[in-house]
Amino acid sequence: MERIHAPQPGETSFAGSLPSELRRPLGPRDPGDAWVEGDRGRFWGRFGSAGLLVHDPSKGVLLQHRALWSDHGGTWGLPGGALHQGEEAIDGALREAKEEAAVPPENVRVLFTSVFDVGYWTYTTVVAETLMPFDPAISDPESLELQWVPLEGVRDKELHPGFGASWPGLRRRLLDLPDGP
Template identity: 45%
Template structure:
């Protein structure tokens, strides 16, 4: 079902950003067998915007949703993840445009184990990737630009 947030926002400099009310993605963390952290990444389908790159399950936020609700809904739609299998920890605004009126928010959540996934047509693949190996992949430009800051949040959260 198409939500009321689907659509492009155009900035004065000609950039375009998906999500009339902004967008959100889920950075889901779970332990590998040896206890080191891994995150769930989506290999974007070739036909999609920035296809062939790795990023997060996510998409447009609808007018009635919080960023957490949008990210969890998108993760369910794109990866088959159930909301009750994860715990949302924090949110980080990782991109802004149109004078701050458009934002992309990364919602960081934890799962007790690497959950099974079911990719939809927007994904070529879904994969649990060790945190130390993420930067070696061809990342979506927006995710690549925010990865160092997100990794620092993940590492800081582990120390508590």
């Protein structure tokens, strides 16, 4: 498994000389960066959210070890986040993956999307395959680590609950397997 680690406390990085505990983004940066609440729970992204599941057949899928300050921090999931107003889910997932993991959008091809919809909020998983290999890089404070994980190893990680619930179906579709357990 290929790993990319975040700078440790006291190290300098893209955030300059700030210690890691001060690197959390301060306040909303876009009107979409807000919580929405309803009878099915509280979710991040006023206009919905999207994430990019990148599959490289030789390396596996790119997972993000989420920053501890984030919702379900310390779990593994996909680079992604809140959509901007009027932004399409595919565009948002590609933008977020570039911002968080330096995924070059020109190096991937979208295969399909999967939408989780609670009525007042949606999360779109955009599944893509690599066209050209690339090295992901932590490019904002939302990641502790990035890692290419073989498909059979994903379930061994402590997954973000939403991603964990969707992974079996996403894996089946990615591998074009029939529905089943």
